[in-house]
Amino acid sequence: MPSLNELSVLPLPAGPALNADESESRLSLTLEGEALIRLRLARGDALQVYLQETSTVPAVRALWAACYWLFAKEPTRQHLTWHLEHAPDDALRSGLLVATPTPGQFRCERSLFWQLPQPWLGQPLSGGYPQQMSISAGKRHPIRAPKPRGEVYRRFDVRLGAWVSLRTVEIGVDLARFNRWQNSTRVASFWQESGSLEQHREYLEKLDADPHALTLIGCFDDEPFAYFEAYWAREDRIAPFYDAGDYDRGIHMLVGEEHHRGPHKVASWLPALVHYLFLDDPRTQRVVAEPRADNAKMISYMQSQGFYCEKEFDFPHKRAALMVLGRERFFDRCGLV
Template structure:
């Protein structure tokens, strides 16, 4: 999958190539900041506004690691939800929430993960294109043990249609180097069933996920897609300060990835259908500790 970026920040532009250089330099060093010469920006005709992630200090243009990975335009072509439509919507259990922005279309995130040695890509699930794949994954006993959705194609089509039609949920196909690997659901925590089990803030985001293709299992790739999806959810809305989750409390294989990726276990609680672990990931912790 190759993302198409909207003008004026198009792939191959001067600012895009500078972002790629900064991404490489951060990856090759332990530095938390890089200094650029103002002359370098002047030569390329790049303003501080176009750079997005730098500021002037002591005769240099300073780019901090945390700010770079929150604002550079390398990884997603989905416009950041900086403005929500006016008005509140009455949500479940009386929990009001902001009117949500339009969902992305097609491929909307791609990032080369150096630890996994592969590009992680996200695209919006299309029922006609992905239903048979989703059906096969859900009927794998390994997946069915946790998801409990080992059903017919017709039943799963109804499941996916409900999520496609829900403005607070994005059903996603995750890939490695363009090869479909698994399924994700991104949701707004306030509107989700989880919102009734903790102090849900209006812009909390959450996710469910599975790796359906066994060839894409393993520590490095699992860490890569969790790192990437968390990155996207923070990029997608600057008001989002927390990512939440509720995996099964006995899903030891998944929970072992949480600490290195800045997730922390708040407590365990009981859903009607499972014992769950309430997980939180704070924006500041994620960008301060996770290396890309």
């Protein structure tokens, strides 16, 4: 994969790819052979973006594509300053652009851009589900939306040069793989869930029937490499150990394929997993995890991606570290490309 400076093609989840003709001061984007937008750029501490056709009202998809391209090329760039005679109302209503006190000047903020759910989500948002409180197992919590099926998230990781995606577990398809992963010595030492195919079928079926848990398979270029459990913290066993919000999500993580281990892979899949959970419901303010307190490697990986250790505490079966990543912190420091 070429370096970010050499990037000329950027694949999109829906299939087509953005193609760019770019110089220090010019950017032209095409999609499926169709001219999308032509820009003049003035680089500096603030990147100033001007339309070549100054009097036109650009399509929202063209504005979005240009913002995506420029943020992907410069992962540390926090905002873009757009100069437009007319800004589309949809761009302002969605948060893609924000008006400034200067007439004709608008900003695109990285922290807002990555909170826009499309095109990354493959399913409708859980956040569209109305709130009604319920009590189950002595815990008061919102009734949860029906769980999605199939692919829920897809994004091309420019640094890695690969698609990172998440899909829900299909027990008939994934059981043997899950069994192999759980019976590996490395995984079993932390998960302590080694067992037979039938035991693991029961394990997955129980979670599938549980409205507070969502089981996911992580893929690189559609190759399954990891198993994740996402859960609503309010009705989980973790709830008594911290002040769980109604829409906090928790995660359990297992990388099963040895060739997909390592910090560079974690730096791709962990932000993708967290990104999905924050996009799925805008009411989610925190993502938490409770790895074993002696799992120094995983704790270090999580800290490198913005999590902090709030405390250690005792579950009946382990000493755990409460790892927390807030929504504001994730998007303010968002390094997605």
